[in-house]
Amino acid sequence: MPRRSAAERFAWRVEDLIGGERRLDFSKPFLPDSLARTEGMVWLTPGQRRVANQIRGAGYLHMFGLVEEFILPFVLDHARPQLQGDDYRIRALLQFAGEEAKHIHLFKLFREEFERGFRGACSVIGPPEAVAQAVLAHEPLSVALTILHIEWMTQRHYIESVKDDGDLDPQFKSLLRHHWMEEAQHAKLDTLMVQALASTRGGEEIDRAVDGYLDIGGFLDAGLKQQVEFDLESFVKATGRKLSDEERTEFIRVQHQANRWTYIGSAMTHPNVLATLESISPAARKRIEEGIAPVFC
Numbered sequence: 001m002p003r004r005s006a007a008e009r010f011a012w013r014v015e016d017l018i019g020g021e022r023r024l025d026f027s028k029p030f031l032p033d034s035l036a037r038t039e040g041m042v043w044l045t046p047g048q049r050r051v052a053n054q055i056r057g058a059g060y061l062h063m064f065g066l067v068e069e070f071i072l073p074f075v076l077d078h079a080r081p082q083l084q085g086d087d088y089r090i091r092a093l094l095q096f097a098g099e100e101a102k103h104i105h106l107f108k109l110f111r112e113e114f115e116r117g118f119r120g121a122c123s124v125i126g127p128p129e130a131v132a133q134a135v136l137a138h139e140p141l142s143v144a145l146t147i148l149h150i151e152w153m154t155q156r157h158y159i160e161s162v163k164d165d166g167d168l169d170p171q172f173k174s175l176l177r178h179h180w181m182e183e184a185q186h187a188k189l190d191t192l193m194v195q196a197l198a199s200t201r202g203g204e205e206i207d208r209a210v211d212g213y214l215d216i217g218g219f220l221d222a223g224l225k226q227q228v229e230f231d232l233e234s235f236v237k238a239t240g241r242k243l244s245d246e247e248r249t250e251f252i253r254v255q256h257q258a259n260r261w262t263y264i265g266s267a268m269t270h271p272n273v274l275a276t277l278e279s280i281s282p283a284a285r286k287r288i289e290e291g292i293a294p295v296f297c
C-alpha cells in the first residue's frame, strides 16, 4: 500500500462543495449530454431539454446514493477480517468506507439543494435499504465485481464526459470532479478485493459469481426503466408540456438507453473492468464484451 494515498493528498469536505453561497444554477445543464442524451430529443424546446437534463442530474444524485448504500457495508465487511493484517491495507479500506459515507452525505445535500430549486418533486426508485439488501444477498465476488464496475464507471464519466464540458452548472461539475478524485483510489482497492476473492475460488464458483454480477446488472436495469417512467412524469409536471403517446414512447426509449449507457454500458466496456474480468475468467470477458455490453451502449 502507498504511504500516502491519493485521497489523503486531495482530501475535501462536503461543506466545501454545497451549501451557503454554493447553489445550483437552474439555467444550466447538470449532466453532459453524452450521459443525459436529452439534446437529441429535438421535438422538445431547448428549455424543455434542459429540464429533462436536470431531472437526469437528480437521478444521478439518487443513483449514487443508492449504490453507495451497499458499497459501504460491503467494504466494512471486507475490512473486518483483515484488521490484524497489513496496516496500510486496513487503513486504505477504512478510508474507502469513510469516503463512501461522505459521498452518501454529499449526494443527499445536493439532492436537497436540487429539490429547493426545481419545480415540483421528482419520484425516485428505492428505498436504498431495500436495494442494498437485494444486492448484498448475492455472493461477495458478485458484489465486488459490481462495485468495481461502479468505480470505473465514475472515472469514465468524469474523464470522458464531464472534464472538458464548459456548459455544465459549476457546482454540479465540482461534485463530479471531487467524487472522481476519490473514486480513483477505490477502483484500485476494488481490483485487489476482486482478485483476493477470486483467488480462493475455482472456475465454477467464478462462473457463478459472474452470473451473480449479471443478475445484479439486470436488477439495476429494471430499476432504471422504472426511474425513466418517473422521470417522464416529473418532466411533464415541471414543464406543463403535453406529450402525445408517440412522444412518451420516444422519451422512454431514448432515456432508458441513455440510463443504460450511463450506469451499465460505460462500465461494462471500460478497459479496466474488462481486464479484471479477463484475469479471473477470459470466457467471462468475452461473453460480456461481445454478448452483453452492446445492449447497454
Ligand SMILES: [Fe+2]
Residues within 6 Å of the ligand: 068, 099, 100, 103, 179, 183
Ligand atoms: Fe463514491
Ligand SMILES: [Fe+2]
Residues within 6 Å of the ligand: 071, 100, 151, 182, 183, 186
Ligand atoms: Fe467509491
